[in-house]
Amino acid sequence: MTTRPETGGLDGDWRIYRGDGRPHDRVRRLPPPPPWRRFSPEAGADGRRERDLQQAISYRPDESVIDRVNAAILLRRPLLVTGKPGSGKSTLAHNVAYELGLGSVLYWPISSNTTLQSGLYHYDAIGRLHETSLRGAGGREDTAEPPDIGRYIRLGPLGTALVPGDLPRVLLIDELDKSNIDLPNDLLNVFEEGRFTILELQRLPEEQSRVHVMTADGGARVPVDRGEVRCGNFPIVIITSNGEREFPPAFLRRCVRLSIEPPGPERLAEIVEAHLGVDARAASEELIEEFLVRRSEGALATDQLLNAVYLATSGSRPPETKFKEILDTVLRPIERPGAG
Incomplete structure (x- = not known):
């Protein structure tokens, strides 16, 4: 006997995969991917070109970076x-x-x-x-x-x-x-x-x-x-x-x-806006504060913050009871101070 996939909307449930063994077509209603995870058949065999372009457009260096780049070029x-x-x-x-x-x-x-x-x-x-x-x-x-x-x-x-x-x-x-x-x-x-x-x-x-x-x-x-x-x-x-x-x-x-030094709160807000827009920047203030606290306790990369903001603002945010648990995973430190 073949089980037919369920159809219909996401019914307010943020999850695409359910894990109950019942086929469904929810994957067809995925929200748009983060800008830095968009792929294109025209992007070349390794798919890097479009992602690199998006990263290039959204990059926000500080003044010390700009000055040293110019010195090297000259x-x-x-x-x-x-x-x-x-x-x-x-x-x-x-x-x-x-x-x-x-x-x-x-x-x-x-x-x-x-x-x-x-x-x-x-x-x-x-x-x-x-x-x-x-x-x-x-x-x-x-x-x-x-x-x-x-x-x-x-x-x-x-x-x-x-x-x-x-x-x-x-x-x-x-x-x-x-x-x-x-x-x-x-x-x-x-x-x-x-x-x-x-x-x-x-x-x-x-x-x-x-x-x-x-x-x-x-x-x-x-x-x-x-x-x-x-x-x-x-x-x-x-x-x-x-x-x-x-x-x-x-x-x-x-x-x-x-x-390159880790960006501060204002620079992080600019990076969020460059990647995800003005609305995401406005909604990310608390997440940026949380990110900075966690970064002081262990190494975190800026793209981890972007992942957290995307989850919070993409229209498929997990419920609060789940979001904190997932945030702990997304913002897990790359390394702890003194590790290694």
């Missing part, structure tokens, strides 16, 4: 941004790119296995060898053109940022403190010289001095002459760190440093 130096998780370090890069009209951010997430080479370019030697073998198998090795090596070289985020252009690109190097011990020092020469070489292209004969290679963001292939990529405008490089390690003095000397 000095053509990387901006090293330190702060707690959720403080808006990564969003700053998207905000800068959006305001200055510099296109999408080139994103380079860092892990313990990341190398400088992976940020500069990747050469698919096996793929090119395979194509060469297929051509040879067809008996065309003496008549066919050799495989276009440019189709087997893809610049990484750092390499793409250094491609010459009329305007600089914005490069986000995310969580550099997760890297191996060598990567910060490996970056020094690239930052100082604003260039790098692709050895596989330098070995080509003179008649192949210009090769068009692929880029990290999937844009049009770009020309590389004699295997050297040399920037015309130094990119706007924003490097984030959670403050989990110290960097070498030589690396720090070449960066403009910024520590």
Whole structure:
């Protein structure tokens, strides 16, 4: 026997899932998602683009952040941004790119296995060898053109940022403190010289001095002459760190440093308004006070406040008897003072 789904409105019940095993169609009447959780088929395979745009539009930096961003841009130096998780370090890069009209951010997430080479370019030697073998198998090795090596070289985020252009690109190097011990020092020469070489292209004969290679963001292939990529405008490089390690003095000397402090009540109200509107700001005064009290007892990210305000103002607020319990979950500290 097949059980038919129930139909009808939500009947004042905020819950979509009931847990009673009876099929229903309440999921079709979900309220609109929070702006920072909206997805689109046009947003790319990873769905980041629309969310990043929303975050960029809604970001509200304070004066110290604005001043240091401008200093880094004027000095053509990387901006090293330190702060707690959720403080808006990564969003700053998207905000800068959006305001200055510099296109999408080139994103380079860092892990313990990341190398400088992976940020500069990747050469698919096996793929090119395979194509060469297929051509040879067809008996065309003496008549066919050799495989276009440019189709087997893809610049990484750092390499793409250094491609010459009329305007600089914005490069986000995310969580550099997760890297191996060598990567910060490996970056020094690239930052100082604003260039790098692709050895596989330098070995080509003179008649192949210009090769068009692929880029990290999937844009049009770009020309590389004699295997050297040399920037015309130094990119706007924003490097984030959670403050989990110290960097070498030589690396720090070449960066403009910024520590993002947790926003105060007025800034939090502005952030709520930017994301959720004037009405949400007016209704969030008590939640902001509660958030600040809890933040003094343990690390909380600003997006946790936004989640709480959305639950309270989206039109599907839990009843008061449940809301306090759910608020405790949404505003659970990321870490306690002295933890770890």
